[in-house]
Amino acid sequence: MTTETRSASGGQPGALNRQQLVAWQLAEVQAIGHVGTWEFHPPSEKLVWSDETCRIMGVGRSGFDGRIETFLSLVHPDDRVVVAAATRAARPNSCGCPGPISTP
8 A cells, every 4th residue: 555645744755555654643743743662672772763762862863872771861960770670670680570589
């Protein structure tokens, strides 16, 4: 399926397949609403930010290397300890589980 679409921000991407259209629509909504998205990939310990998240955080797309340490350097110094602790607590352990396992 291809779809002809026009951008609310003025860009005209032309014919897109369904997956491209959904990605484009998500980027448009994020830009209009000034809301970004991010993902954490446990095996690589890398963060992936959307273009809008990069804009919100004040870094260029190529200026964010995906490292948690880089993200923490962008957090206000007064908040860094709390955010770092929350980040550590949210990381899955070696089995991919979100936290300690209690066994009977």
